[in-house]
Amino acid sequence: MLLNTASGTAALNPSIPSSLYAGAGVKPNVKAPMETPVAAGPENNRDLYTSIVQQLNSLTTLLNTLIQRASPVAPAVDAVPHQVDRDSPAPFPNINPLNKPHSDESPFISSVPIGTKPNDIWRGFWQGAEGNCVTVSAIKLAMMKYGHNPQGIFKQITPTKTGFDVTMQDMFKLHISHEELKLARNGSNFEGADPDVLKDAVFLYAASAKRAQMKNHEGTARRSFEDAMASLNDGEIPGDATMRLGLNAKRRWTNPAQLAKGGLGTVADATHSVAVIDGYADLYGNKVKLSESGFQHARRVLTLR
Secondary structure (H helix, E strand, O other): OOOOOOOOOHHHOOOOOHHHHOOOOOOOOOOOOOOOOOOOOHHHHHHHHHHHHHHHHHHHHHHHHHHHHHOOOOOOOOOOOOOOOOOOOOOOOOOOOOOOOOOOOOOOOOOOOOOOOOOOHHHHOEEOOOOOHHHHHHHHHHHHHHOOOHHHHOOEEEEOOOEEEEEOOOOOEEEEEHHHHHHHHHHOOEEOOOHHHHHHHHHHHHHHHHHHHHOOHHHOHHHOHHHHHHHHOOOOOOOHHHHHOOOHHHEEEOOHHHHHOOOEEEEEOOOOEEEEEOOEEEEOOEEEEHHHOOOOOOOEEEEEO
């Protein structure tokens, strides 16, 4: 009687590489132990039975080891999740950039660290309709100078139950309500591919409109926030937008040649104002060399220091 050892069991198959056994606690049989004929009889049958049981036990041990190797070890996790006090407000500091709200904590302002510049200022947000180019170019300039988080552009922003208290760099103070920020989302006509940059651009636009309302810009802005936005969307004088962002003390006039060399600023002619970054002009979200933009000889050119 011959015992067939070619049944697929690794412990009985000498053709399986010994590397599969490494660390398994089972040594391979270099030679199949039951290849010679065995005479039939009770004693031989008992020996045969004992040998089969031993082989099966070895096979079971090997399979268990291989299964344990194949099963990934689950990483340790906290037994008790961190608790959050849902009844407490979730204010964010005005100085420390390491402790910001997550993006879902405020739909009106991003949580990126102060000083983070847009990855793509051209398509992050752009002017979606004619009329507010002076404000758009000033916002892009401020974002590339100080980062797109409004907390790096303004002196202080404090969340309240109804909106945000804002103190600008020139110490001008105002309050923007949540409702006004929602109105600004449509009233700005901004478009953009980066949700955080777009969100912050709308916040800066809303602050500009609120300041225009408080100062009764064009003699009509005081009537309502909508009228204030309209006063920003019907054409502006270059430089006024940086003033409404509280950055008047930081601006200075320069010339296109300085911006063409890779500077940062805004240029304007009699009909349009654009931001210039690293020698390229922003034309409604399109990146065009300043020397080919039609603004290379513009006289009203400013930058921020």
